[in-house]
Amino acid sequence: MPRYEPQSIEPKWQQFWAKNNTFVTPDEPRKGSQGKMYVLDMFPYPSGDGLHVGHPEGYTATDILCRFSRMQGKHVLHPMGWDAFGLPAEQHAIKTGTHPRDTTYKNIDNFRRQLQMLGFSYDWSREISTTDEDYVRWTQWIFLQLFKSWYDPEREWTGPDGKTRTGKARPISELPIPAEVKSAGEDAIRKYQDEHRLAYQSDAPVNWCPGLGTVLSNEEITADGRSEREGHPVERRKLRQWMLRITSYADRLLKELDDLDWPESVKLLQRNWIGKSVGAEVDFLVKGLESSDSFEAWKSSRKESGFKRTPEENVLRVYTTRPDTLFGATYMVIAPEHPLVDALSTADQKEAVADYVRKSSLKSELDRTDLAKGKTGVFSGSYAINPVNKKEIPIWIADYVLISYGTGAIMAVPGHDERDLEFAQAFELPVIPVVQPPDEDVDPIGFTGLGTAINSGEFDGTPTVEFKKKITAALNADGLGKEAVNFRLRDWLFSRQRYWGEPFPIWHELDADGKPTGNVRAVEESELPVRLPDMDDFAPKGTPEPPLSAAPEEWLYRTLDDGTKLRRETNSMPQWAGSCWYYLRFCDPKNSEAFIDAEKEKYWLPVDVYIGGAEHAVLHLLYSRFWHKVLFDLGHLHSAEPFHKLVNQGMILGEAEFTAYRVAAESAVSDQRDEPFADDLQQNWVSSRNVEEKDSKYLEKETGAILEAVLIDEKETAKKGNDFILKSDTSIVIDSRAHKMSKSRGNVINPDDIVNDYGADSLRLYEMFMGPLEQTKPWNMSGVEGVYRFLGRVWRMIVDERNDDATVLHADVQDVELNDEQTRTLHKTIKAVTEDIEKLSFNTAISRMMEFTNEFSSQQPRPKSAMIPFVQLLNPFAPHIAEELWEVLGQTESLTYSEWPKFDESKLVESEIEIPVQINGKLRAKIKVPAEADKDAMESAAKVDETIIQQLEGKQIVKTICVPGRMVNFVVKG
């Protein structure tokens, strides 16, 4: 084999690794193990499109880490699996009639083939799919643990990690039952327990997506009220749904982020998502209700009773983060869904209120959150009494207040809240400034920052922060208010109306008429898994009735020995369920007794390095952490957090494109502005500066003429200043940009093609060489060619290319001693590559190996003792060629488990170094000095340099700065 031919050596080594179980991780570490290393990729959804070039980016990074760690003696766990439930397979089933299971396993086969072709060192014996019945079993089991638990926020305890926490998930049997519930009977107790479970049912309004035929979680909806997947509109409907009580864990999910080695930006995203805010709840007495006491009477009764757990019927409780602005509250707003809406509506306002409430309930999420459309609302007819100044202020109903946050009611302070100000202006409500901004020139109205109090009675002049504390304490003393904490985070909507997901292991009890009694019971753990019934109709019915409700009777119903009739839960779990705990199962994938063996869990967890896309920064990672903590609380896990170090790989964009714009033919007939259309523009180019994008159409800014975007070959372009222009018309500025890869744009790169043309090693190397792992970067085909050429040079450095018959060592590679220069280069390279891998700075590590190759390629002879460690350095990056060269170099021991080369710091020092000499900070000359030269020696060496003598002539040296081994700088005058 003469030339470097990845097409023949890559399959050879892949087969070798498979046959020898090279990457199978034994439970027991090898002798002399340097500790465990669990390196995990975010496992892919096996889509029908196959692997995308974005996948191998993170996968190569982790593979490098693993191969590097093995050579450093680590006991490495590096598994791969499939997040295989999910909508696309089911949508495909609806279209074609193919069962989602068939589609899914076919796609998995293709994904596995593609991953194996890239030579990743996964332990395939641990492969799992979230759709495997054995896996589903334990997903359902974990759900049951949530179902069978409640959260005790008061419980103080010390976990196996030695940390003391307040708050713990506990078995539902330990839930204290209040006496009045107990006395109400068995059903009341069950209901009370159900209300406290970590997995519970709720009737709250949810996001129903008719287009997908399912309910979606808040997290799956985009800012403009559409489904993240496929972009269908979403509406609000009241449906019975399963929820997971993630909000109980809000504080711990927030606090325990601190110790994680995650990017700060991801931590911040999670912090914002959890959205903790500290403020106060304040009670306002409503005036004019029949049962209303006088304000003073109420106040004195409150003084005695203190702040109540739940307010009286004629009291409106609000949440505010700015209790210091209480004097500026000029009206109140309650959400249309607020329970007091009816009670507060006076006779003459009843109709208007009912009308408004109906309208806002029909509004989609999109309409309701569209800020551009302005605020709406209706006066209830009632008034509340401001507890600090007894002022009567009107109570409004408006949908800019959300029932799901705080108490669903606010005190409006239009002087210092943008939304309230907008509303006040729309409905001509009074605005009172109560905070003076620190800057006298700033208008207090609309100021939302910190300042000092004005128009606030005895509190005038108090700084905001102090005022908040004071007023909260005062309200608390009077029983009118209390410090309160709120979270933006909502409970997790956990059910979906789809077929292709885990069935819930839940039975609903039925009464004699076959109607649900409202009581549910868990499927016995010994009966798990609840398998999906065989069905051939998956199509959504356009109603929220899940496909599983059309399952065969024998699946759907059961009658117990005592005659109790049961019907299965027909919702299914969301795709997140399976990905919530897969990292646990990898440690013990075949266990039939438990979801994971306790000893194995203790050994392998937490995951040491977790690499994946930033799109999972919030949801997947938050959900996983939540499940992990529940299992931790229940004593099933030893660690409180699943992922120690997290890295987000950047997106890979398509090749850069040059786009020019010209008037489209259709513009001539359909000129948007009805103006006579300028003929001279027709078919002429338009500078991209004059182009605006509207509804994915390009328009000329002035005339509104419709433009077409034309791809321009790079050869037709030139650079002018900061812009690119057309060579044929240099006045035309064109766009130069790389876009996301997408089928519609036609710029998708298929890894199969790259492997066919250049080999897996080149693909791996290129993806690492493109730039920093975490950065977004454009694809560039000639870049792939570049690293392919590099591998060719490496090949020729070691292999005799002229020998057509066999792969033999190049005659120049000999058993000779390294000279000083070679020793230095080798050790420099080992040091740099080692440290760069540790920093995940793979692009620079590759540069260093290129430099090594450039230097050694031309040398004759080339010491074998330099080639051997070099091949070891290359191995994590390009393992196939490395194995082949390792063999050519006559090595018989496994390269995979060979010892990583060590560098010797003392071999790095050079005897003479070149340093810059500056005058007034400007580089003027370079001089050679002994490496150990001190300040004086450097200074005198610099002063005898010819250029420096010339430059210093007639000038006075004011100061000399010498940094040994670094530089000399003369500061001069005159």
Add this chain to the structure above:
RNA sequence: GCCGAAGUGGCGGAAUGGCAGACGCGUCGGAUUCAAAAUCCGAUGGGGGUAAACCCCGUGCGGGUUCGAGUCCCGCCUUCGGUACCA
């Protein structure tokens, strides 16, 4: 609007406060070849100068700190990503 990340040659990118542009791509020139592919060697930020010596400018823009700033500080601009009335 808010939050985050980033702006360095024609392009991807490199640079513990100390020689800006390592390495790669592209381009140009040369060698090899009948010719090409492949390979090898050299040049390559911009401007001036004689393709020398050398000089000036240069890391988004404007200030500042420092003997010295791509790097630190203040104020902007642009691009990308996330987010959306959370009181």
